[in-house]
Every structure is written in structure tokens, then in C-alpha cells.
Amino acid sequence: MQIKTKAIVLHSFKYNDNRLIVDFYTLDCGRLSVAVTVSNSRKAKFRKTLFAPLTLLYIEVDVRQRSGLQKLIDASISYPMSSIPFQPDKTAIALFTAEFLYHALKGEQANQPLFDYIADSIQFLDLADADYANFHVVFLLRLPLFLGFMPNLEDYTEGDLFDLRGSTFVNVVPPHKDYLNVTESALIGTMMRMTFRTMHLFRLSHTNRNRLLDILIIYYRCHLPDFPDLNSLPVLRELYK
Numbered sequence: 001m002q003i004k005t006k007a008i009v010l011h012s013f014k015y016n017d018n019r020l021i022v023d024f025y026t027l028d029c030g031r032l033s034v035a036v037t038v039s040n041s042r043k044a045k046f047r048k049t050l051f052a053p054l055t056l057l058y059i060e061v062d063v064r065q066r067s068g069l070q071k072l073i074d075a076s077i078s079y080p081m082s083s084i085p086f087q088p089d090k091t092a093i094a095l096f097t098a099e100f101l102y103h104a105l106k107g108e109q110a111n112q113p114l115f116d117y118i119a120d121s122i123q124f125l126d127l128a129d130a131d132y133a134n135f136h137v138v139f140l141l142r143l144p145l146f147l148g149f150m151p152n153l154e155d156y157t158e159g160d161l162f163d164l165r166g167s168t169f170v171n172v173v174p175p176h177k178d179y180l181n182v183t184e185s186a187l188i189g190t191m192m193r194m195t196f197r198t199m200h201l202f203r204l205s206h207t208n209r210n211r212l213l214d215i216l217i218i219y220y221r222c223h224l225p226d227f228p229d230l231n232s233l234p235v236l237r238e239l240y241k
Helices: 088-104 112-127 135-142 182-191 207-223 235-237
Strands: 002-016 017-025 032-039 056-062 071-077 161-163 168-170
Touching: 002 071, 002 088, 002 112, 017 056, 017 112, 017 135, 032 071, 056 112, 088 135, 088 235, 112 135, 135 207, 161 182, 168 207, 207 235
Parallel strands: none
Antiparallel strands: 002 017, 002 056, 017 032, 056 071, 161 168
């Protein structure tokens, strides 16, 4: 069945000299992997640069239910990037975000609110002139709303601990190591109020931003099986010293 849909590039890797395997998250089909022949020729139908991480595309795909790799028929840019590919700090944030989504969305089905959240976030980052150092933190704080494990923040009492596995506050030490101390638990409600529009008001230090990022990654690993170490994380952690 031939399907036309919006798509976000999550990952691509070289299969041989002129073929790529590209992973998309699409509006109408969810997660898709395709094999595509690429070339640097001006006359080539597909060029490698078309499949950079987080590129927003319109694609046409021949989807076969029993096939792991689908056939890409056509692809074109749906939103031309103005800054992400050209600013090193934004590129580092985009590479981390794409790698994170590549693992977090494995097997994810079509979900329009999720797709729109990711696409809108990419465009916000691309258009931001300044004060986007907290972008990746805000993105990960909001993403669980669409994946089904948003934390319960309604029952906080002073002195509580936050159980990362249970996604809730508790008043006794959990029988595992994945929980936050009293001081960090008290800050969760404040951090969850951060949005793309207000993140410039949260003057996080380099150390505090990285600590919050570490907590978020632990939280995702508690809820997504076999979530791996991320190759792009060390570069991201060095930004904005």
C-alpha cells in the first residue's frame, strides 16, 4: 500500500556504498524503517543530506506489513531548517534529541499528538534566537505525557521522596535505588512548570542542568526496557559551561 505522510528523520546509517537505512517517525504509520539509494549527483532522486537527524519531510512509502524494511518512493522537505544544521550548539542538541527518540520510540504506533509535539519542538528550536540552553531538558520533561508515563505530582508533602520507578512521591524509602532525595524531590514541581516559552527564566547552572538531564535519563530507563547509553550525551553535557 502506498502511503503519503509527514515524517521525522530519527536515524540513518550506511548500508553499503550507495544505500542507507533510514528510521522515521511518521504521522500516519508511526515508526518506519526504509532502504533508500542515495547519491551526491545533482540529478539524484535522493541525496544523503535529505536524511539528517530531525529533518522534517513529506514522504511516500510502499508499506508492506510483513516487511521490516519499506520502500521509499518519494521524499521532500516539509520544513526547511534555517539554523539547526548551521549552529554547532543546536546541532548537538538535535543529534541528542534524535538519538533519544530513536530509542524511545521503538515500536511506537501512529500518534498525532506525539508527532505534533516533536515536530513543533523541532521548529521552535530552529527558530529560537537565544535562551535555548534548556531545550533538551524541557523536551524530555514533556515527552512522557505522550508516551504514557507522566509522573504524578499531585500528592507531594514536604519531606517526601520521589520514586522514579513508581512515578510518584512517597514518604518512605523505596526498596530500590531509583529515587530522589528530599532536596531534589522538592524541586520537581518547579522544574515541571518549565516550558519552551518560559525556560529562559530558569537560570540553571551547567552542573544543575546536567544533573537534571541525568535524572531524566534514569527516569526513562525505569519505564523503557533496554534503553541504552547514548553516544551523543557526552557532547551535550559539555555545552554551555
